[in-house]
Amino acid sequence: MKPLILVTNDDGITSLGIRTLVEAMQTIGDVIVVAPNSPQSGMGHAITIGEPLRLYETHIFDNVVEYECSGTPADCVKLAKHYVLQDRKPDLVVSGINHGSNSSISVLYSGTMSAAIEGAIEGIPAIGFSLCDFREDADFSHAVEYIKTITLSALQNGIPKGVALNVNIPAKTELPIKGIKVCRQANAKWQEKFDYRVDPNGRGYLWMAGDFVNFDTEKDDTDVWALDNNYISVVPCQYDLTEYEALKQLSTWNL
Numbered sequence: 001m002k003p004l005i006l007v008t009n010d011d012g013i014t015s016l017g018i019r020t021l022v023e024a025m026q027t028i029g030d031v032i033v034v035a036p037n038s039p040q041s042g043m044g045h046a047i048t049i050g051e052p053l054r055l056y057e058t059h060i061f062d063n064v065v066e067y068e069c070s071g072t073p074a075d076c077v078k079l080a081k082h083y084v085l086q087d088r089k090p091d092l093v094v095s096g097i098n099h100g101s102n103s104s105i106s107v108l109y110s111g112t113m114s115a116a117i118e119g120a121i122e123g124i125p126a127i128g129f130s131l132c133d134f135r136e137d138a139d140f141s142h143a144v145e146y147i148k149t150i151t152l153s154a155l156q157n158g159i160p161k162g163v164a165l166n167v168n169i170p171a172k173t174e175l176p177i178k179g180i181k182v183c184r185q186a187n188a189k190w191q192e193k194f195d196y197r198v199d200p201n202g203r204g205y206l207w208m209a210g211d212f213v214n215f216d217t218e219k220d221d222t223d224v225w226a227l228d229n230n231y232i233s234v235v236p237c238q239y240d241l242t243e244y245e246a247l248k249q250l251s252t253w254n255l
Helices: 016-026 073-084 104-108 111-121 141-157 223-228 244-250
Strands: 004-008 030-036 055-057 065-069 092-099 126-131 163-169 179-182 188-198 204-214 231-238
Touching (some): 004 016, 004 073, 016 030, 016 092, 030 073, 073 111, 092 111, 104 188, 111 126, 111 163, 111 231, 141 163, 141 179, 141 231, 163 223, 223 231
Parallel strands (some): 004 030, 030 065, 092 126, 179 231
Antiparallel strands (some): 055 065, 163 231, 188 204
């Protein structure tokens, strides 16, 4: 029996990235799509609890059962498992292909990766795919065979329980991708600043900007290093955020 693969994303069901991912997954297994009906970038692991969720069957792709959802990427995975696929558990959740990098600290803000992590929470092996190109007309063609390779390897070897893979792919250039590196998340962050601006009606507003700061510039085992050197990065991520060394330290406090 072919594996059942749930496809979702955070750029919306009509994005080029999810179409590329659906077509790649159709060569591997049976595909079902449950994806947001509008862009949900930067939503992180938000879920919808204060308003109704809308779910409609749609017909965007060829030979695929597909639904668009009014909620977040995490909502989509929950709905797929507990409502759409009540009698069958997916063999894999794949999310993406995101327009833009989700390396380093961006994993915490990413709707793409939150959908994958929701799959891991639900006990389903999961992978989030991102292309380091924010353009709407980004070229995903060079990523397809690597995505198939990683997906097939995950299905054959298994992903550890409670883990989702964060896969980032360099943007297409004249240089070939050097390969795939399994690595750790870089110690990096966005150093935010807020620009004060005035809209056409004379009302002030704030626009978040900033610079990406990498504190691991001397290390060659991180996702940022891999991407900077034209490798695909694969980082295993977990939803257990407990810091166990700090747990030992806090247990000595006189509370």
